[in-house]
Amino acid sequence: MVKPSITGPTPATPLADAPRSGWVASRCFFRRSPAILTLAGLLVSTVDPLPAQNFDKMSGDQLMSLMRSAPQLATDQAVAPAATFDPPVISVGAKAVYRVTLHALDEAITRWPDNTPVAAGLGLTRGAQGMLFTMGAGKMQPVTVVNFHVAAPTAGVFVVPSYVIEIYGQPITIPEARLQVLAADPGLAPLRELVLDPARTNVYVGEPVRLRVLSPAGENRSVQMLSQVQLNGDGFITGKADVRQQIAPVRLPSGETRTAFIYDTSLTPFAQGSLNISAQGFTSGNQFGGQIIIQGGAVIPAGPPEFALLEAAPVTLNVMPLPSAGRLPGFMGAIGSFTRDTPQLSALTVQAGDPVKLSVTIRSRASLSHLAMPPAPDTPAWQGFAVGSPTLGGNTATFTYTLIPQTDQTAATPDIPFSYFDPEQGAYVDLSIPAVPIQVLPAAVTAATNELTRGAAEPAPAKKRSLSGLAPTLGTTAGSLVPLQERGWFCLVEVGPVLLLLALWLESRRRQFWEQHPDLYRRREARRALRRERHTLQQAAQAGDARAFAASAVQALQIASAPHFPAEPRALVCGDVLQLLPEAERTRAPGSVIRQLFRATEAQDFSANSPEFTHLLALQSPLNQLLAELEARL
Amino acid sequence: MNLWRLTLWGFLLLLVRPVLADRQELAESSFQAGVAAYRGGDFSAAARAFENSAGARAAAGTYQNLGNAEWQAGRVGPAILAWERALWLAPAITEARENLQLARDTAQLAAPELTWYEVISTWLPSGWWAIITALSLWLVADLLVLPGIFRRRRAGWQQALAALGLTLLLLTLPAHAGWHTRSNIGFVMEGNLPLRLTPTEQAQEITRVGAGEPGRCERRYGNYCFVRFRNTAGWLTREEFKLISGR
Structure with missing residues (x-):
């Protein structure tokens, strides 16, 4: 439940002679000489209220000057505690209030005894607490009042002894107070109380209801003005903008008609059920703020105000919910009669x-x-x-x-639909425009605009938007939601063409190199062919195939010699090979080996008789040495 | 040697192929189960089935249906993520686009704000952009390099084709940048999630974010993502904030 902060509104009212452009504290009081104001049916408008200050449009300097012009808060004043019974003398069974008054902020009270010391037989119940500011010596002086309700079942003098509380962390002694209770009522003045008078007690949620806080005149027709009027309770809000103050004869709940100060405001409940509402306010003598209407005869007391905190007995509002049946179009929460x-x-x-x-x-x-x-x-x-x-x-x-x-x-x-709820009829009423x-x-x-x-x-039929149907198939698929270009395998695949192009380029370079150096190419090819032929030669020697050995040996010699001419290896004859040997070696063993091998193979090719090859196998060792020398020269 | 390698690759292919076939079959069967559950009004079961299907094989139709099922089950965040994934795979699906618009209008959610190159990237699926880029790259490379290798003169048409390929290649680069940055876009899965000041479980709460809110994951720390939303930024877990790209 939201607990509203309800404070009796006190409209800002400037002094009559204050400049309109200046800022005046909201609590400006008129001091009137004591007089009887008998103004029948006369509306007395003391002054016009100031136009609202527009703080949003103020510059920093203006705000600073505004703050400086505000009265200072007096925090160094003496607390001056006072404790009194109101009234000090009552009869048995009558009501009284034990009232403690302190010149301090209410939040400055840091400690109060849980059980206020009290005389035997006297019952104290915590009542209202309130604070107001009075002006003194150019400063705003806080006054805090705490009420206790008193019940005295027997006659006698009851004393509430002095006790200590803490204010601003300092111990303050509350003086003792005495209450005399008489066995019989000799015509004592009753307890001063406020009266709470709602216009209706059965209301609907959201229905504004007028509510009056009355401060009835005393026996001498003296009417106390009220300030800091406050409604206490949960589940309602009060209208601060529509407060009216009036002094007029009213009929009290007791049936008696008496002149009273009337604080008239509105209250709007926002929670259904029973709402308990009480009220409190300070008597302010002849000081009041805002406009006031005075009707009939009233005595307004002279002298400084007393600033007593008065209370009203709580009243209960029965708050009903709005009926849901019969609600009409255009209902915006309006309740009442329109x-x-x-x-x-x-x-x-x-x-x-x-x-x-x-x-x-x-x-x-x-x-x-x-x-x-x-x-x-x-x-x-x-x-x-x-x-x-x-x-x-x-x-x-x-x-x-x-x-x-x-x-x-x-x-x-x-048409503009509009309706309201009439609480008298208990039904919604159409008030459409x-x-x-x-x-x-x-x-x-233009034609286009037309x-x-x-x-x-001619409105097109509204296209009804709804969820699409289900997709019948899987549709576009993918191995993963990760974008293709961010997957590892795709990057690897992209490397393939790079390698291919690189290989092609290298091959091209290689080919170009051999074209530019044919001699190197021939020697390289000769070395390769020679290695192959020597391998064949080795196999033939191991197999004891002298004929194959001789043929391979000749071919190897031709291959090893060809790049030096250059010539086709098969075109070379024994003399060509011998030319490659040093002059001295042509007639010695190497030359002899070459001649024997060529002679044997030529005889096989060109002679009718089959030559003898067996002895050639013995040439393997010098042949290998010879071939090694020829290979080294390639 | 080469023959041995070919045999090895063939063997690996034979091993992988049944696995791929099994996954395709699972995706199909789960998809059909999801459709049946959806038509039977069991949207939660349908969502589970579509999720299984998407887990076996990511498919635009599966994600579209997953979005429908999640939306019908009242899960706004997963629904929007699924439809975005459907568009991620196949930007031409109008149904997913309309569903997204409807969901965002209904839930009062904003779409992700895309840069110009991200908008370009939405024109085609990511695979298409990659293939176009790869083909244009190799077209240009081949046309420039191969004539030299094969000792041919570059013909006029070859040079024109190379210029065209190069233009195409350059045009696709912003789209790739868009795909890369878009892959960090994600969505809040559940409503009223606390946005953390630090990537810890007990972190101070910056604010709360609603289901389906789009954001960008700017960096990661363990299981947390630093997500930047339109007006705020903070840490969410990867379960709370899922990326379109599923990373």
Whole structure:
């Protein structure tokens, strides 16, 4: 449950002679000479209130000067504790209040005894606590008052002894107080109390209800003004803007008619069920703030005010929920009894596309400060905007709409649904703003705009949006949600063409090299062929195949010699090979080996008789040495 | 040697192929189970089945249906993520796009704000951009390098084709940048999640984010992602904030 902070509003009122542009403390009191003001049915407006300060538009300097001009808070004053019984003498069974007054902020009270010491037989119950500021020596002086309700069942003198509390962390002694209780009432003055007087006790949630806090005149017709009026309780809000103060004869719940100070405000419950509401306020003698109406005869006391904290007995409101049945379109939370004036148009003829203003005034005897405007119409033919919030004036509220006809095919403004709940009837009442006839002329528009407005006047059937159906198949698939270019294998695949191109390029370079160096190419090819041939030669020698050995040996010699001429190896004869040997070796062993091998193979090719090859196998060792020497020269 | 390698690759292919086939079969069967559950009104079961199907094989249709099932089950965050993934795989799916628009209008959610190169990247699926880039790259490389290797003169048409390929290659680069940055976009899975000041479980709460809110994961720390939203930034776990790219 939200606990509202309810403070009796005290409208800011400047001194009569204060400059209007200056800032004046909200608590400005008029001091009047004691007099009897008998003003029958006369409205006394003391001063006009200051226009509201617009703090948002103030510069830093202005705010600083505003702060400096505010009265200082007196925190160094003496606490001056006082404890009294009000009234000091009562009869048995009568009510009294034990009141402690301190010149300190209420939050400065850091410790208060849980059980206030009390005389035997006297019952004390904690009551209201309040604080107000008084002006003294150019400073605002806080005054805190704590009330205790007293019940005295027997006659006698009861003493509440002095006790210690802590204020600002310092011990303060509350002086003793005495209450005399008489067995019989000799016509004693009763306890001064406030009276809480709601206009209705059975209300609906959200229904504003007037509520009066009365401060009845005493026996001498002396009326105490009230300040810091406060409503206590949960589940309601109070209207601070519609407070009225009045001194007038009222009929009290006891049936007696007496002049009283009336603090009239409104209260709006927002929680259903039983709401307990109590009130408290300080007597302020002849000091009051804001406007006040004085009717009839009243005595306003002279002298400095007493600033006694008075309380009113709680009252209970029965708050009912709004019925859900029968709720009408356009219900914006308005509760009460309303009437509507005829709606007014700012023009009776308008071109399509041009704005026209529609105003309608709502009237009620209750406050209309919480009245919400129904939303502007938005139809194919009309576009509407609500102009701000309702304009309040007395007991009227004016709704203003800007309407723009979208087509000339319309002859009246649209209906604006609006309804309210009537608590007297217990039902919703239709108060819709009716259509107002208007002549809409065609606009001088382009063909394209005309097409658009025609489209607006004849709305296309609204396309109903809904979830699509299910996909029948898997659709586009992928191995992973990770983008292809960020997957490792894709990057590896991209390397393949790079390697291919690199290989092709290297091959091209190699080919170009051999083309530029054919001699090297021939020698390399000769070395390769020689290695192959020597391998064949080795195999033939191991197999003891002398014929093959001789043929391979000759071929090897031809291959090893060919690059030096250059020539085709098979075209070389024995003499060609011998030329490659040093002169001295041609006639020795190496030359002899070459000649034997060539002779044997030539004899095989060209002689009719088969030559003998067996002895050639013995040449393997010198042949190998010879071939090694020839290979080294390649 | 070469023959041995070819045999090895063939053997590996034979081993992998049944696995791939099994995954495809699982994806198909789970998809059909999801469709049946959806039509039977069991949207949670349908969502599970579609999720299994998507786990076996990511497919645009599966993600679209997964989004529908999650939305019908009242899970806004997973629904939006699934539809975004459907568009991630196949940007041309209008149904997923319309569903996303409907969901965002209904849940009052904003779409991710994309840069111009990210918008370009949404025109085609990511694989297409990669293939276009690869083909254009090798077209240019081949046309420039191969004539030299094979000792041919570069013909005019070869040079024109190379210029065209190079233009295509350059045009695809912003799209790749877009794909890369978009892969860090993700969505809040559940509503009213606390956005952490630090990547710890007991971290101070910066604010709370709603289901389906888009954000970008700017860096990671363990299981946490530093997510930047439109107006705020903080740490969320990877279960709380999932990326479109599933990383």
